[in-house]
Amino acid sequence: xxxxxxxxxxxxxxxxxxxxxxxxxxxxxAAFNASKLPTIYPWKGWTDQWxxxxxxxxxxxxxxxxxxxxxxxxxxxxxxIGTAAAILINSIxxxxxxxxxxxxxxxxxxxxxxxxxxxxxxxxxxxVGSGLHxxxxxxxxxxxxxxxxxxxARLQSFDPSLEEAALDLGASHAQVVxxxxxxxxxxxxxxxxxxxxxxSIENFNVTLFTRGGADTLTVYxxxxxRSGVTPTIxxxxxxxxxxxxxxxxxxxxKRRRDEARLKLVEG
Amino acid sequence: MExxxxxxxxxxxxxxxxxxxxxxxxxxxxxxxxxLESSFRPYLAKVDEGGPLDFYSLRNYGMVLGNxxxxxxxxxxxxxxxxxxxxxxxxxxxxxxxxxxxxMAYPLAYYLAKIVSPKSLPTLFLLLFVPLWVSEILRSxxxxxxxxxxxxxxxxxxxxxxxxxxxxWISGFTPVVVGLVYTYVLFMVFPLYNSMQSLDSNQIExxxxxxxxxxxxxxxxxxxxxxxxxxxxxxxxxxxxxxxLLVPSLLxxxxxxxxxxxxxxxxxxxxxxxxxxxxxxxxxxxxxIFVSIMMRVFGVKLSDIAK
Amino acid sequence: MSAAIELDDICCDFGKFRAVDHVxxxxxxxxxxxxxxxxxxxxxTILRMISGFIEPTEGVVRIGGQDMKGxxxxxxxxxxxxxxxxxxxxxxxxxxxxxxxxxxxxxxVKRRARAEELLELVELKDSADKMIxxxxxxxxxxxxxxxxxxxxxxVMLLDEPLSALDLKLRQHMxxxxxxxxxxxxxxxxxxxxxxxxxxAMSDRVGVMSQGKLQQVADPREIYNNxxxxxxxxxxxxxxxxxxxxKKAGKGEAEFxxxxxxxxxxxxxxxxxxxxxxxxxxxxxxxxxxxxxxPVSIADVSFEGNFITxxxxxxxxxxxxxxxxxxxxxxxxxxxxxxHMSFAAERASILPDTSSVGA
Numbered sequence: 014x015x016x017x018x019x020x021x022x023x024x025x026x027x028x029x030x031x032x033x034x035x036x037x038x039x040x041x042x043a044a045f046n047a048s049k050l051p052t053i054y055p056w057k058g059w060t061d062q063w064x065x066x067x068x069x070x071x072x073x074x075x076x077x078x079x080x081x082x083x084x085x086x087x088x089x090x091x092x093x094i095g096t097a098a099a100i101l102i103n104s105i106x107x108x109x110x111x112x113x114x115x116x117x118x119x120x121x122x123x124x125x126x127x128x129x130x131x132x133x134x135x136x137x138x139x140x141v142g143s144g145l146h147x148x149x150x151x152x153x154x155x156x157x158x159x160x161x162x163x164x165x166a167r168l169q170s171f172d173p174s175l176e177e178a179a180l181d182l183g184a185s186h187a188q189v190v191x192x193x194x195x196x197x198x199x200x201x202x203x204x205x206x207x208x209x210x211x212x213s214i215e216n217f218n219v220t221l222f223t224r225g226g227a228d229t230l231t232v233y234x235x236x237x238x239r240s241g242v243t244p245t246i247x248x249x250x251x252x253x254x255x256x257x258x259x260x261x262x263x264x265x266x267k268r269r270r271d272e273a274r275l276k277l278v279e280g
Numbered sequence: 281m282e283x284x285x286x287x288x289x290x291x292x293x294x295x296x297x298x299x300x301x302x303x304x305x306x307x308x309x310x311x312x313x314x315x316l317e318s319s320f321r322p323y324l325a326k327v328d329e330g331g332p333l334d335f336y337s338l339r340n341y342g343m344v345l346g347n348x349x350x351x352x353x354x355x356x357x358x359x360x361x362x363x364x365x366x367x368x369x370x371x372x373x374x375x376x377x378x379x380x381x382x383x384m385a386y387p388l389a390y391y392l393a394k395i396v397s398p399k400s401l402p403t404l405f406l407l408l409f410v411p412l413w414v415s416e417i418l419r420s421x422x423x424x425x426x427x428x429x430x431x432x433x434x435x436x437x438x439x440x441x442x443x444x445x446x447x448x449w450i451s452g453f454t455p456v457v458v459g460l461v462y463t464y465v466l467f468m469v470f471p472l473y474n475s476m477q478s479l480d481s482n483q484i485e486x487x488x489x490x491x492x493x494x495x496x497x498x499x500x501x502x503x504x505x506x507x508x509x510x511x512x513x514x515x516x517x518x519x520x521x522x523x524x525l526l527v528p529s530l531l532x533x534x535x536x537x538x539x540x541x542x543x544x545x546x547x548x549x550x551x552x553x554x555x556x557x558x559x560x561x562x563x564x565x566x567x568x569i570f571v572s573i574m575m576r577v578f579g580v581k582l583s584d585i586a587k
Numbered sequence: 588m589s590a591a592i593e594l595d596d597i598c599c600d601f602g603k604f605r606a607v608d609h610v611x612x613x614x615x616x617x618x619x620x621x622x623x624x625x626x627x628x629x630x631x632t633i634l635r636m637i638s639g640f641i642e643p644t645e646g647v648v649r650i651g652g653q654d655m656k657g658x659x660x661x662x663x664x665x666x667x668x669x670x671x672x673x674x675x676x677x678x679x680x681x682x683x684x685x686x687x688x689x690x691x692x693x694x695x696v697k698r699r700a701r702a703e704e705l706l707e708l709v710e711l712k713d714s715a716d717k718m719i720x721x722x723x724x725x726x727x728x729x730x731x732x733x734x735x736x737x738x739x740x741x742v743m744l745l746d747e748p749l750s751a752l753d754l755k756l757r758q759h760m761x762x763x764x765x766x767x768x769x770x771x772x773x774x775x776x777x778x779x780x781x782x783x784x785x786x787a788m789s790d791r792v793g794v795m796s797q798g799k800l801q802q803v804a805d806p807r808e809i810y811n812n813x814x815x816x817x818x819x820x821x822x823x824x825x826x827x828x829x830x831x832x833k834k835a836g837k838g839e840a841e842f843x844x845x846x847x848x849x850x851x852x853x854x855x856x857x858x859x860x861x862x863x864x865x866x867x868x869x870x871x872x873x874x875x876x877x878x879x880x881p882v883s884i885a886d887v888s889f890e891g892n893f894i895t896x897x898x899x900x901x902x903x904x905x906x907x908x909x910x911x912x913x914x915x916x917x918x919x920x921x922x923x924x925x926h927m928s929f930a931a932e933r934a935s936i937l938p939d940t941s942s943v944g945a
Contacts, residue, residue: 018494022391026404029388033411036422036462039432043425050428097299104287116304122515122571123312123564124523126540130560131311134318134553154307176287178673180660181638182687182738186289192686196677215415218525218540222547231417238421238530250418257413261406268402 041254044247063248070245076228079145083220083229084213086149087156091209092202094153095160100194102161103168118162120155125218128154133223143225151219156212160205167201312564319558341558363542363559370539371566373453374521377460381468381517382510384461389472389509390502394481412466420530423459427531455531456538460521467520468513475509476502511578519567539563589774590651590664590741591616592637597646599632599798606632607643608798614776614791616651616741619768621777621785624795625821630778633795634744637776638667651741666735668745672727674719680706680730681715687738705733709767725756732767743768745777749784761788782822786810794818796940814854816939819862826868826906828861832936842936846900849878851934859938867933868908870896870919875928882906882927884919894918898927 045059067073102113120128132151133143141147171194179189195202217231224232234246288296319341396404411419426433479502487497503510528538543563547556592614599607607629614620622630635641636648639660648655655663666687675683682689684705685698693701699715706712709729719727728748735743745764749757765788768775779785785792786806793803794817802814813819816827830844832853840853842861851861869875882898889912896908896919906927910918919925 019395022387022395025387026391026396029384030407032462033408033466036419036426037411037414039426040418040422094299094303097296098303100288101296101300116308120308122519122567124519124540124567126523126525126543127312127315127560127564130543130547130553130556131315132307134557135311135314137553138314150307154303154311157303157307172671172673173287174669174671174673175675177640177660178667178669178675179686179690181665181667182690182734183661184686184690185661186292188690190288190292192689193675211413217417218523221525221544231415234415234417234421235526235529238417238424246421250414250421253418254414257410260413261410265403265406 037254040247041251043244044251046244050244063244066243067245067248067252072228073230073233073245073249076230076233079227080214080230083145083149083152084210087152087213088206088209090149091153091157091160092206094157095205096164096198096202098157098161099164099168103165117158119158121158123155125155125216126222129219129222132219143223145224145227145229147223147225148216148220148227148229151223152213152216155219156209159208159212160202163201163205163208164198167198171197315557316561318554319561321554341562366537366542367539367562369453369537370522373457374460374518377457377464377521378468378514378517380457380461381465382514384465385468385472385513389469389476389506390498392469392473393476393479394484408466408469416463417526417530419463420459420527423455423462424530427455427458451533451535453532453536456528456536459527459531460524463524463527464517464520467516471512471516472506472509475506475512479505507578511574515571515574518570522567523563588741589616589772592742592774592776593647593649593652594633594637595647595649597633597636597643597648599629599636599641600644606798607636609646610795610798610800612793612800612803614774616774617772618790619765619775619777619788621779621789621792622795623779623782623785623792623821625780627797628795629798630795631746634667634746634776634778637742638665638744639663664741666738666740666743668731668735668743668748670746670748670750672731672748674727674730674734676719679716679718680711680722683719683730684733684737686734691738701737702733705737708736708770709733709763724752725760728752728760729763732764736767736771736773740773742774742776745775747779750779750781757784764788786822794821796821799940801940813862813935813937815856816860816862816937819935819937824865824907824909826863826865828863828904830861832858839931840936845902846880846904849934850931851878851936852932853936856936856938859936861934862937863929863934865895865907865909866893866911867929868906868927869929870898870908870910870917870925870927872925874926877928878931878934879926879928880906882925884921884923884925886921887918898925 044063045061046056098117102110102117105113128151132147132154136147136150137143175193175197176189179193180186184192214230217235220229220232221235234249237246392401392404425431428434483501483505484497487501488494492500523540524538525540525544528536528541532538532541539559540563543556543559546552546559594610594612594614597607597610598605610629610633622633624630632641636643637650637655639655639658639662642656650664660667675686678686681699681702684702685693688698688701703712703715706714709732711726711729711733714722714726714730719730722730731748748764749760752760761784764775764777777785777788786809789806791803791805792809794801794809796817802809802818804812809818810822813822819825820827828842828844828846828849830842833841833843833848835841835853835857838852838854839850842849842851844861849861851863874881880900882900884896885899886897888895888897892912894910894912896910898906898908900906908927
């Protein structure tokens with residue numbers, strides 16, 4: 014009985030994966046179709062025209078640059094904020110902690126549209142005009158929550174007596190943090206930086222309302238799709254997908270190697 | 281507080297508190313208050329601000345009324361303000377998306393938590409994560425291609441003989457729902473997986489051993505344990521769906537407006553930021569109410585929403 | 588330079604709970620002093636007050652004559668060995684040891700040299716570059732000690748450091764710690780609930796119960812002349828008899844119990860219980876000259892270097908005698924009727940608890 018059931022489950026998994034990945038392949042495939050509209054049917058022959066067009070599209074490069082700068086800024090701001098918040102909340106208990114925790118997690122649950130509009134209105138009130146700087150601030154408001162959660166989780170496995178030992182040996186507070194606490198947190202901080210970066214690149218709703226006239230990749234692609242689109246978008250999409258897949262493969266290889274090395278040490 | 285000072289010294293404590301206050305107050309609380317406040321004030325030229333025309337009212341919220349159109353609910357036609365209709369349909373369809381994603385995600389989450397061997401898990405997760413890292417807009421765009429009138433889906437179905445002529449898929453709410461489900465289903469899978477994983481497999485075996493059929497084991501043993509995951513996933517999917525702008529814009533049509541599109545129109549086209557604030561606040565309110573309902577129904581606290 | 592520690596009438600409260608209650612003791616410079624007591628008696632709290640992680644609610648802690656009030660842990664001349672050792676997992680052994688020097692700005696070459704010196708002192712040569720996870724329990728102990736010694740503290744504070752080790756290793760480490768203390772001459776303050784440890788290693792022992800110091804004396808004194816029932820029971824085994832004091836004389840009295848009236852030592856108290864250690868009981872077939880009880884042997888168990896005899900008096904009172912396994916005493920068989928007796932100088936009438944100063 015179990016065998017049949019398990020087979021069904023394996024099948025479901027495969028179907029699910031197909032469901033997730035096939036549309037991406039369709040989109041990637043359209044990048045090679047010599048048809049003016051992005052599609053794989055009808056197929057009008059292989060071409061790399063769209064990749065060439067992509068290379069020459071100045072606006073896309075501008076948007077790409079903006080996206081990267083915003084993402085770097087977001088990571089640079091969200092990581093310290095999230096880490097500080099995690100350290101702070103870890104040292105508090107009781108009702109205050111629950112309240113603070115709720116406040117810190119709430120931004121994740123606020124629709125991006127609301128974050129974008131509220132950010133725009135607030136800074137406008139302070140006579141700060143819209144632009145990419147507002148996009149950064151808006152994105153940080155919820156991305157810092159992710160960082161906080163990651164660092165907080167890592168903090169749980171930290172032995173506070175290590176801090177005390179360092180203090181007892183004469184270390185100043187700054188030295189304790191630098192030599193004892195932060196090294197333990199590096200994995201979470203690294204993950205937080207990566208998540209911040211990629212979440213920022215992905216972001217649309219917040220950016221749309223706060224950007225002023227500037228372009229980011231997501232906004233640019235969106236406007237192109239609405240107005241008049243050629244498969245250059247597909248070429249861009251394919252490149253992004255390939256990069257993502259390469260990252261994933263690299264990550265998997267590193268993970269397997271780490272695992273194997275761990276087995277060697279323990280065995 | 282004293283504990284914090286003792287542990288980290290004054291300089292560091294001040295830094296931690298400062299950064300946190302900056303985040304929570306300046307980036308989260310104040311903007312939302314400003315938005316709330318703006319929503320009560322009328323849309324005025326800069327010179328008129330602070331003057332006699334600048335007073336608080338519910339006028340912006342009232343803009344959701346007016347301009348009545350037909351709204352057919354289960355066959356009955358009701359005259360409803362168009363924006364209100366859009367608002368209600370957004371909520372209804374977001375709820376539908378939530379239910380569908382749950383139905384799809386549950387077997388997969390169970391599979392990952394209980395059936396798959398732990399060694400294959402990281403690889404499988406990676407495979408599942410890849411679509412997530414591909415930007416949301418590209419995923420919606422993929423379906424736009426597939427569902428196009430002269431596109432591959434129709435071609436496939438016609439070749440298989442299932443339909444005799446092309447079907448206009450991109451009309452009505454169907455493609456929007458399809459797109460939303462595709463984009464956000466993973467946000468339901470992972471929380472479900474997390475909460476199922478903590479269930480001791482022995483409990484499942486014990487239930488089977490006592491003669492429970494599979495559906496009852498799920499209903500009485502597994503589902504209750506997965507409640508935090510369900511609440512977490514439902515909240516995320518609903519919030520993302522109701523707040524989604526990309527998917528309805530790409531895959532929707534004039535007959536299937538989404539509330540976020542209304543907001544976008546008011547903010548960016550009409551530049552009426554005050555009304556936009558009011559509508560945005562309405563959206564926030566709905567999401568908050570949904571979260572509260574979920575928390576009440578499933579007995580879950582905010583602390584259970586982690587990735 | 589080692590320093591003396593003065594605990595001047597210190598108290599420590601956690602909310603309504605008084606963990607340390609008016610403790611007064613002066614620990615001499617260069618001394619190996621142990622605080623001995625059950626869990627929750629306040630010894631850990633005392634250690635944390637000396638090291639600076641808690642401030643006393645009342646009273647003064649002085650190290651080397653200086654009032655330590657307001658001094659943070661990183662400003663005090665103390666070094667603490669934690670119960671879980673708290674070695675830094677992400678640093679190799681030598682960096683762990685020289686951490687205290689690193690935070691004082693000593694350069695890398697000097698630090699490494701000093702670490703190597705200390706590793707030799709604790710007999711762990713060639714371990715400088717290992718990671719903590721590669722060490723055994725005993726080796727980790729020694730790294731922790733080396734790390735503390737590196738900052739040349741005036742006082743070493745040890746928080747039950749041997750509790751996680753197995754028996755043989757514990758006994759070996761006892762000797763090691765004692766040797767290191769003698770070699771370096773630093774004041775050691777050691778807390779433990781293991782009376783064997785405290786007695787074996789210390790110059791003086793302070794027995795604590797419920798926040799109060801019961802007795803401070805050298806190990807022999809603690810064992811042979813406990814001032815109250817708590818100390819007598821906590822350190823070593825006892826036969827305990829309830830009864831009443833009758834005629835009280837100079838340092839001794841007559842004590843009437845259900846199984847007879849006995850002569851025993853009496854301190855300042857006017858009432859209490861009678862305490863006799865099993866090893867001070869003698870067994871013979873004929874009644875003893877005084878303090879003799881007729882008993883029937885219930886059980887005899889051979890424990891290696893001594894033999895434990897469980898016996899019952901006429902009214903069912905349980906008595907224990909401990910005989911040395913050197914062939915001198917006759918080992919009785921179960922069921923035999925014999926006489927158990929003890930010398931008056933070896934028995935004490937003690938109150939349950941008392942509080943004492945240094």
